[in-house]
Amino acid sequence: MGVATEDSFDSMILVSGSRLVQSGFRKMDCRDDVVMFVNSGGSPIEGRDSHINFLGDSYFQGGDVIKTNEAIVEGGDYPFLYQSARYGNFCYKFEALAPGDYFVDLHFAEIVNTYGPKGIRLFDILSELDVYAVVGANKPLQLVDIRVPVLDNGFIVIRFEGISGTPTVSGICIRKAPKLSAPLVKPEHLICNKCAAEIEVSPTQTRARSKYIAKYEKKIHELTSQYKLKSDECYEAWMSLTATNEQLVRLRMELDNYIFQTETLEQAVEKQTGKLRDVSERYEHDKKSWFAAISNLEDKIKAMKQGQSQLSIEAHECANSTPDLNKMIIAVQTLVTQCEDLKIKYSEEIAKRKKLYNQVQETKGNIRVFCRCRPLTKEEVLSGYTSMVDFDAAKEGDIGIMAGGSIKKIFKFDRVYTPKDGQADVYADASPLVTSVLDGYNVCIFAYGQTGTGKTFTMEGTEQNRGVNYRTLDELFKIAAERKETFAYNISVSVLEVYNEQIRDLLATFPSTKKLEVRQAAEGFHHVPGIVEAKVENIKQVWDVLQAGSNARAVGSNNVNEHSGDSKALMFVQISPSDNDLGETLSSLNFASRVRNIELGPARKQVDTGELQKMKQMLDKVKQESRIKDESLQKLEEHCQNLENKLRGKDQLCRNLQEKVKELECKLKEQLNSESVAVQKVKELEYKLKERLQSELMLEQKVNKLKNKLREKRDQSKSMLLLHSDDALKFATPTEGKAFSRDESTSETDPRILRSSNSVNKPLTGPGSILLQGAEPLHEIKRKRELRSTMVGKSENNIIVPTTLVEKRIQPSELGKVRKIDPTKAFGRLTRKVVATQKVFPHSRNNQEKDKIKVWTR
Numbered sequence: 053m054g055v056a057t058e059d060s061f062d063s064m065i066l067v068s069g070s071r072l073v074q075s076g077f078r079k080m081d082c083r084d085d086v087v088m089f090v091n092s093g094g095s096p097i098e099g100r101d102s103h104i105n106f107l108g109d110s111y112f113q114g115g116d117v118i119k120t121n122e123a124i125v126e127g128g129d130y131p132f133l134y135q136s137a138r139y140g141n142f143c144y145k146f147e148a149l150a151p152g153d154y155f156v157d158l159h160f161a162e163i164v165n166t167y168g169p170k171g172i173r174l175f176d177i178l179s180e181l182d183v184y185a186v187v188g189a190n191k192p193l194q195l196v197d198i199r200v201p202v203l204d205n206g207f208i209v210i211r212f213e214g215i216s217g218t219p220t221v222s223g224i225c226i227r228k229a230p231k232l233s234a235p236l237v238k239p240e241h242l243i244c245n246k247c248a249a250e251i252e253v254s255p256t257q258t259r260a261r262s263k264y265i266a267k268y269e270k271k272i273h274e275l276t277s278q279y280k281l282k283s284d285e286c287y288e289a290w291m292s293l294t295a296t297n298e299q300l301v302r303l304r305m306e307l308d309n310y311i312f313q314t315e316t317l318e319q320a321v322e323k324q325t326g327k328l329r330d331v332s333e334r335y336e337h338d339k340k341s342w343f344a345a346i347s348n349l350e351d352k353i354k355a356m357k358q359g360q361s362q363l364s365i366e367a368h369e370c371a372n373s374t375p376d377l378n379k380m381i382i383a384v385q386t387l388v389t390q391c392e393d394l395k396i397k398y399s400e401e402i403a404k405r406k407k408l409y410n411q412v413q414e415t416k417g418n419i420r421v422f423c424r425c426r427p428l429t430k431e432e433v434l435s436g437y438t439s440m441v442d443f444d445a446a447k448e449g450d451i452g453i454m455a456g457g458s459i460k461k462i463f464k465f466d467r468v469y470t471p472k473d474g475q476a477d478v479y480a481d482a483s484p485l486v487t488s489v490l491d492g493y494n495v496c497i498f499a500y501g502q503t504g505t506g507k508t509f510t511m512e513g514t515e516q517n518r519g520v521n522y523r524t525l526d527e528l529f530k531i532a533a534e535r536k537e538t539f540a541y542n543i544s545v546s547v548l549e550v551y552n553e554q555i556r557d558l559l560a561t562f563p564s565t566k567k568l569e570v571r572q573a574a575e576g577f578h579h580v581p582g583i584v585e586a587k588v589e590n591i592k593q594v595w596d597v598l599q600a601g602s603n604a605r606a607v608g609s610n611n612v613n614e615h616s617g618d619s620k621a622l623m624f625v626q627i628s629p630s631d632n633d634l635g636e637t638l639s640s641l642n643f644a645s646r647v648r649n650i651e652l653g654p655a656r657k658q659v660d661t662g663e664l665q666k667m668k669q670m671l672d673k674v675k676q677e678s679r680i681k682d683e684s685l686q687k688l689e690e691h692c693q694n695l696e697n698k699l700r701g702k703d704q705l706c707r708n709l710q711e712k713v714k715e716l717e718c719k720l721k722e723q724l725n726s727e728s729v730a731v732q733k734v735k736e737l738e739y740k741l742k743e744r745l746q747s748e749l750m751l752e753q754k755v756n757k758l759k760n761k762l763r764e765k766r767d768q769s770k771s772m773l774l775l776h777s778d779d780a781l782k783f784a785t786p787t788e789g790k791a792f793s794r795d796e797s798t799s800e801t802d803p804r805i806l807r808s809s810n811s812v813n814k815p816l817t818g819p820g821s822i823l824l825q826g827a828e829p830l831h832e833i834k835r836k837r838e839l840r841s842t843m844v845g846k847s848e849n850n851i852i853v854p855t856t857l858v859e860k861r862i863q864p865s866e867l868g869k870v871r872k873i874d875p876t877k878a879f880g881r882l883t884r885k886v887v888a889t890q891k892v893f894p895h896s897r898n899n900q901e902k903d904k905i906k907v908w909t910r
């Protein structure tokens with residue numbers, strides 16, 4: 053705005069001759085007529101390079117002090133003056149002044165302070181001057197040359213009353229004023245209050261006043277004409293401004309649309325970017341997994357290749373060893389042939405052996421009788437019984453029975469076992485009969501003797517010391533297992549008891565009424581029809597069967613089977629050594645001797661033993677050879693089988709490995725394919741993103757163009773507004789003015805908000821522009837426009853009235869002296885806010901009491 057001229061402010065400031073200076077106090081303003089200069093709210097400052105001494109804050113009553121360290125813009129040569137102020141409810145009273153005219157200069161500044169006072173908004177003496185709207189942040193304002201006459205009482209009182217906002221003053225300068233040729237008012241009283249004040253006027257003053265009134269009436273008339281002219285211009289400008297505003301609103305809407313589109317696009321781009329990021333992350337993750345899997349596969353392939361090469365080497369070795377293998381196979385085949393021959397020979401030899409063996413057994417007799425004498429029992433020893441058996445010739449098969457200290461009788465048997473002979477010794481002689489069993493002969497082994505002489509002990513024995521039965525059967529199963537390649541044996545066990553010459557089936561689960569008999573079959577075999585035959589496959593089963601049979605036995609003596617902004621029979625005759633059992637012992641021995649003597653025919657005894665011995669030796673030799681060949685053949689077959697199995701296993705392993713390698717190669721190919729697909733996808737997404745970014749860039753350019761257009765439009769409107777600013781400003785409606793002026797409540801909250809240079813809408817804002825409200829949302833602007841449209845058709849009550857006027861309060865008696873104020877003058881309101889939505893008719897005046905500054909002289 054610059055420094056206002058005296059003329060321009062003369063119409064605005066009702067204190068005659070006073071004017072506004074929008075800059076700080078300068079040296080050149082320091083004149084000799086300065087009486088005192090008070091630095092309100094500050095400290096005294098001695099006049100440095102000027103002759104003015106700035107007094108500390110004095111002559112005041114009431115109020116508070118506010119200070120700032122902020123730099124004062126255009127603060128003149130003494131910016132510190134504006135860095136402090138007195139504010140609130142205060143007045144200054146300067147006393148002891150020499151009577152005469154004085155100029156009072158008031159220095160203001162808007163001190164920016166969040167917690168500071170609201171500042172002076174309006175006061176009448178400046179015709180509703182909005183000091184802070186003029187001043188701006190941390191800027192000074194001088195109201196100078198307020199002429200004040202001082203009477204004899206010699207004081208001047210400065211007090212701010214009824215102003216809008218908080219009175220705030222940074223400095224007060226009182227200067228001596230030259231005397232006026234025609235005083236404007238009676239020097240005693242100069243009242244700038246709305247309330248009437250009386251001023252006594254002299255005739256000379258009346259004339260002068262009339263002259264002034266006429267002058268001012270003329271001036272008012274001129275100004276009224278100018279005002280009308282300007283009103284029309286303003287109306288046109290206003291219409292143009294309205295159109296521009298509408299255009300601006302449209303543009304703004306377009307801009308909003310573009311912004312919306314841009315935001316949408318940005319969101320889409322962000323979304324896509326997010327997706328792309330996800331895809332990239334997934335891709336990276338998958339890539340890592342793939343690389344790990346690939347390296348794992350590579351390791352596996354490597355290992356497999358090594359295994360394969362190892363196997364190849366082994367296969368080569370195998371292939372190289374094929375000739376050897378062939379040789380071996382031929383050798384094996386030869387051996388197999390030999391073996392077959394041997395088997396045939398062996399079978400023949402076995403047949404011969406059987407025959408010979410049988411002959412040998414027959415030479416020994418079909419019934420052989422072994423005599424076994426048990427030891428004396430503890431009871432017998434304790435009872436004092438002694439042994440009456442002589443074993444001196446036991447090895448020769450003789451046993452002597454002693455009586456009265458000498459041998460009474462000698463019995464001869466095939467074998468005689470002393471009490472010292474164990475189970476193994478007994479079985480060693482019985483075992484050849486087992487071979488006969490497996491050669492197909494009937495064999496009967498039984499024990500005979502007095503009760504308690506050891507029949508059970510000899511036949512069954514104990515678990516720790518097995519008897520003949522167990523050992524015979526054990527041997528039987530062993531031989532059967534050895535011969536299983538050649539013969540299949542079915543072994544069954546029948547257990548019978550001959551008791552009182554009756555045969556009892558000891559394995560029968562229930563007693564049979566049918567009488568069991570030993571019968572002779574056509575082949576010469578003896579059998580007992582109807583007897584239970586328990587099939588057995590191992591010695592345990594046999595043992596169980598024997599146990600079952602043993603449990604079913606009757607207690608008692610046994611009889612020999614005598615029927616056997618062709619059977620081979622072995623009889624154990626069991627005797628007791630005790631002299632107490634002498635009778636029974638002799639009886640048993642006699643019976644056994646008789647059995648033995650009866651069965652051994654004399655003709656059989658005459659067999660040529662030399663020939664028999666020879667045949668026996670031949671048989672042993674053949675058996676030996678056969679066993680050796682069998683063993684070597686078996687070994688060769690096993691070796692051959694092992695080799696074949698090994699070769700087969702390696703072939704299978706090699707095949708498996710090759711299949712696995714192929715499978716892994718396929719997998720690797722698939723993974724590489726999927727990887728390339730993913731890479732392709734990422735490229736496509738990147739391309740899409742680029743396209744999006746380009747379109748976004750284009751949109752941004754468009755938006756910038758629009759913004760530039762808007763700015764141009766705004767500049768145009770601004771320049772247009774500036775051309776008419778002085779008058780246009782007068783048309784600002786209270787409503788709009790309030791809306792677009794520096795909002796008090798906003799300022800109260802945070803005065804910096806409207807001054808923020810970082811505002812998003814800054815390009816659209818500017819002094820005197822409706823776009824100062826750029827920060828408002830679109831819907832708010834729309835709402836306001838609608839409201840304005842509604843208001844257009846309403847009565848004058850809604851028409852924005854001109855600003856308030858400033859009145860000089862005069863005494864009724866001095867009415868003639870008081871300067872009449874035309875309401876139109878009130879449009880001299882000084883403000884930077886230019887906001888209106890319709891033509892303003894400034895014909896009505898707000899009659900409310902206005903804020904004002906009083907300058908009293910007494």
Ligand SMILES: Nc1ncnc2c1ncn2[C@@H]1O[C@H](COP(=O)(O)OP(=O)(O)OP(=O)(O)O)[C@@H](O)[C@H]1O
Nearest residue numbers: 425426427471502503504505506507508509510608
């Ligand atoms: N050669 C031996 N050495 C040690 N003890 C033996 C011998 N013979 C038999 N005995 C013991 O003599 C006792 C009688 O034997 P065992 O029961 O076998 O007679 P037994 O003839 O079967 O009797 P019974 O006809 O009443 O059943 C048993 O305690 C047994 O251990």
